[in-house]
Amino acid sequence: MALDILSKTPFPTRKDEKWKYTPLKKIKKLPFTNNSSFLIKDIKSLNLPSFDGLSIVLENGRVNPNLSKSLNIKGVDVSFLSTSKENDSFTNKLKTENYFSLLNSSYLSEGIIIKVESGVKVQENINIINIVSSNDSLVNTKLDLILSSHSSIHIRQYFLANSKTNNGFINHSNNISIQNNASLVLDKFQDLNNNFHISNDSIDQEESSKFISNTFSMSGLLTRNDIINNVNGENCHSELNGIFTPFKNDHIDNHTTINHHVPNCKSYENYKGIMKDNGVGVFNGKVIVHENAQKIEAFQQNNNILLDDESTIYSKPELEIYADDVKCSHGSTTGQFDQESIFYLRARGISLKKAKELMILGFINEVIQKSDSSDYIDFILARVLEN
Amino acid sequence: MKELLVEIKNLECRIGDQEILKGLNLKVNKGEVHAIMGPNGSGKSTLSSVLAGNDNYEVTNGSISYLGEDITEMNPEERSWKGMFLAFQYPIEIPGVSNINFLRTALNERNKYFGKDPIPAKDFLKMVAEKSALVGLDNKLKNRSVNEGFSGGEKKRNEIFQMAMLNPKLSILDETDSGLDIDALKTVANGVNKLKSSENATIVITHYQRLLDYIVPDFVHVLHEGQIIKTGDKNLALELEKKGYDWLKTGNSIN
Numbered sequence: 001m002a003l004d005i006l007s008k009t010p011f012p013t014r015k016d017e018k019w020k021y022t023p024l025k026k027i028k029k030l031p032f033t034n035n036s037s038f039l040i041k042d043i044k045s046l047n048l049p050s051f052d053g054l055s056i057v058l059e060n061g062r063v064n065p066n067l068s069k070s071l072n073i074k075g076v077d078v079s080f081l082s083t084s085k086e087n088d089s090f091t092n093k094l095k096t097e098n099y100f101s102l103l104n105s106s107y108l109s110e111g112i113i114i115k116v117e118s119g120v121k122v123q124e125n126i127n128i129i130n131i132v133s134s135n136d137s138l139v140n141t142k143l144d145l146i147l148s149s150h151s152s153i154h155i156r157q158y159f160l161a162n163s164k165t166n167n168g169f170i171n172h173s174n175n176i177s178i179q180n181n182a183s184l185v186l187d188k189f190q191d192l193n194n195n196f197h198i199s200n201d202s203i204d205q206e207e208s209s210k211f212i213s214n215t216f217s218m219s220g221l222l223t224r225n226d227i228i229n230n231v232n233g234e235n236c237h238s239e240l241n242g243i244f245t246p247f248k249n250d251h252i253d254n255h256t257t258i259n260h261h262v263p264n265c266k267s268y269e270n271y272k273g274i275m276k277d278n279g280v281g282v283f284n285g286k287v288i289v290h291e292n293a294q295k296i297e298a299f300q301q302n303n304n305i306l307l308d309d310e311s312t313i314y315s316k317p318e319l320e321i322y323a324d325d326v327k328c329s330h331g332s333t334t335g336q337f338d339q340e341s342i343f344y345l346r347a348r349g350i351s352l353k354k355a356k357e358l359m360i361l362g363f364i365n366e367v368i369q370k371s372d373s374s375d376y377i378d379f380i381l382a383r384v385l386e387n
Numbered sequence: 388m389k390e391l392l393v394e395i396k397n398l399e400c401r402i403g404d405q406e407i408l409k410g411l412n413l414k415v416n417k418g419e420v421h422a423i424m425g426p427n428g429s430g431k432s433t434l435s436s437v438l439a440g441n442d443n444y445e446v447t448n449g450s451i452s453y454l455g456e457d458i459t460e461m462n463p464e465e466r467s468w469k470g471m472f473l474a475f476q477y478p479i480e481i482p483g484v485s486n487i488n489f490l491r492t493a494l495n496e497r498n499k500y501f502g503k504d505p506i507p508a509k510d511f512l513k514m515v516a517e518k519s520a521l522v523g524l525d526n527k528l529k530n531r532s533v534n535e536g537f538s539g540g541e542k543k544r545n546e547i548f549q550m551a552m553l554n555p556k557l558s559i560l561d562e563t564d565s566g567l568d569i570d571a572l573k574t575v576a577n578g579v580n581k582l583k584s585s586e587n588a589t590i591v592i593t594h595y596q597r598l599l600d601y602i603v604p605d606f607v608h609v610l611h612e613g614q615i616i617k618t619g620d621k622n623l624a625l626e627l628e629k630k631g632y633d634w635l636k637t638g639n640s641i642n
Contacts, residue, residue: 338479339443340479341479341481343439343441343442343443343463344475344478344479344481345481345489345493346440346462346463346464346467347439347440347441347463347464347466347467347472347473347475348467348489348490348493348549348553349464349467349468349493349494349496349497349500349553350464350489350492350493350496351464351496352462352464354492354496355464358481358484358488358489358492359481359484361483361484362481362482362483362484362532363482363483364483365482365483365484366483
C-alpha cells in the first residue's frame with residue numbers, strides 16, 4: 001500500500017516549502033544498495049558512553065546480535081518486525097505521509113517495537129544504536145514505541161556512521177504513543193559524517209503525559225529531523241531541545257511541529273546551532289495552537305552562533321494561534337563570538353582556545369543540562385569541542 | 388631600594404584612525420599605589436585596556452616593560468599568568484558559564500602554564516570561601532553565571548573577588564568606584580587594601596577623588612589628551628576635586 005502511494009509521490013524539491021533550505025539532489029542521484037553485512041567487530045570502537053540496561057545495535061538495517069545486549073526488563077516488551085508474527089504494528093497507519101516516511105514503510109529493513117506496560121517505571125536506559133557501515137547503503141528502520149498509562153522510560157538513540165563509510169543513508173521513523181500520565185525522555189545523538197540521515201518522528205500525547213526530546217546533531221552530509229508532536233490530551237508537558245553543529249560542509253535541518261489540539265498544556269522548544277566551515281544549519285519550528293486550545297503556554301527559542309563568515313543558518317520560528325487566551329512566545333538570534341567576552345576571559349588567564357571552548361559550553365549549557373546523566377553530558381560536550 | 392614592576396615608555400596607541408595615547412610615561416614600583424585621574428576622553432580606560440593586552444588597540448610607538456620583560460606584544464592570557472590583573476569598568480556577562488567554573492579554569496590554565504597540577508577541588512573551594520568573604524560576595528553569586536543578572540555593585544565586588552583569587556602583582560582598577568554606593572565602595576576598597584603588600588602594586592583609574600579616601604595613593608597622575616601632564620601626591624587629588632581639571636589643561640606643561 002505504501003509502495004503504491006510512494007510511486008505517486010513526487011520526490012521533494014526546493015520548490016516545496018518544507019525543503020526550501022535543504023537540497024536533496026545528492027540523495028536522489030546516489031545508487032543506493034541494500035547491504036546488510038556486519039563489519040563492526042567491537043562496540044567499543046564506536047567510543048560511545050557506557051551502557052547500562054538494554055542495547056540494540058542495528059548495523060546496515062539488521063540487528064547485529066554480537067554487538068547487542070539483550071536484557072529482560074519486567075513490563076517492557078521488545079519485539080522485531082522481521083521476526084514478529086503480527087506484521088502490523090499499531091502505527092502502520094502511516095501518520096506522517098511524506099516521501100521519506102513512505103520510502104521507509106515501503107522498503108523497511110527492520111522495525112523495533114517496544115511496549116511499556118501500564119504503571120511500569122523503567123529504571124534502565126534503553127539504547128538503540130543505528131549504524132551504517134557500508135558505502136551507498138540504504139537503511140530503512142523504524143521504532144514503534146507505546147507507553148501505556150502511568151509508565152515511564154528513557155530511550156537513547158544513536159545514529160552513526162562507521163568511519164570511512166560514505167554516502168550511506170539511514171532513513172528512520174519513530175512512531176510514538178504516550179498514553180495518559182506516561183512520561184518519555186528521548187535522546188537522539190546523530191553523527192553521520194559523510195552520510196545521509198532523515199528521521200521522521202511522530203509523537204502522540206494523551207492526557208497528563210510528558211514528552212522530552214533532546215536531539216544532538218553533530219555531523220552529516222545531510223541530517224534532517226522532522227518531529228511532529230501532537231498533543232491530544234490536556235495537562236501535557238512537551239519539550240523539544242536540540243543542539244546542532246554543522247561543520248565542514250555538513251547540512252543539518254531541524255523541522256518541528258507542535259500541535260496543541262486541546263487546552264491547558266505547556267510546550268517548550270529550545271534549539272542551539274553552531275555553524276562553521278561551510279556548515280549549513282536550518283531551524284524551522286512551528287507551534288500551532290488550534291481553536292479552543294485555550295490556556296496554552298508555548299515558548300520557542302532558537303539561538304545560533306556562526307563561527308566564521310563561510311557558514312550559514314536559516315532560522316524560521318513560527319507560531320500559529322487560533323485560540324485567544326494563550327501565552328506564547330518565539331524568538332531567534334544569530335551572532336558571532338563576542339570579542340569583548342573573549343578578551344575578558346583571556347584577561348583572567350584563560351587561553352584563547354579555552355576561552356572559545358568556555359563560550360561554546362556556556363552557549364549550549366542550558367540545553368545540555370536537560371540530560372540527567374553526567375556521562376552522557378560529557379560525551380556530548382567532548383564531541384562538540386572535538387570539532 | 389624599590390623594585391621596578393612596570394615601566395611605560397613613550398607609549399602611543401590608537402583605535403582605528405583615532406590616536407588616543409600620545410607618548411605616555413609611567414613607572415610603578417612594587418609596594419606602590421598610583422592613581423590616574425583625568426577628564427572624560429583623556430585615555431584612562433585605553434591605558435588600562437592596553438596594559439591588559441586588548442588587541443582592539445594598536446600600539447604604534449613606545450613600550451611597556453613588566454618585571455624587566457617587554458610585554459608590548461604579549462597576549463592577554465600570558466600577561467595574566469605573569470601576574471597582571473585588570474578589574475573591568477564594565478565587567479562582562481558570560482551566560483551559561485558559572486563563576487566557579489570560570490575561576491577554576493582560570494587558575495588551572497595558569498597552573499598549566501607553570502607546569503603545575505590542577506588545583507585540588509578542596510583547596511579551591513576553601514580559597515573561594517576565604518576570598519569571597521573578603522569582599523562580601525553573596526554565596527549565591529558564586530554558582531551563578533559570570534556576572535549575569537548581577538547588580539552594578541555585585542559585578543564590581545566580583546571583580547575584586549577574582550583579583551583576590553588570582554593574587555596579582557599588578558592590579559589595574561578601572562573606574563571600580565563607578566556605580567557603587569558608599570557602603571559598597573568601602574567594602575571594595577577594604578578588599579583591595581587587604582590584598583596590598585610590599586610585593587604588589589595597584590593602579591587606580593578614577594574620575595573622582597572619593598575612592599582615594601579609602602585606597603590612599605602614593606602618587607596621583609593627571610592624564611590629559613593621552614599624556615600625563617601632572618604628577619603629585621594624594622593632595623593633588625583633593626586639589627582636583629576642588630578646582631577641576633581646567634587649570635591644568637592651560638599653561639602647564641609636562642613636569
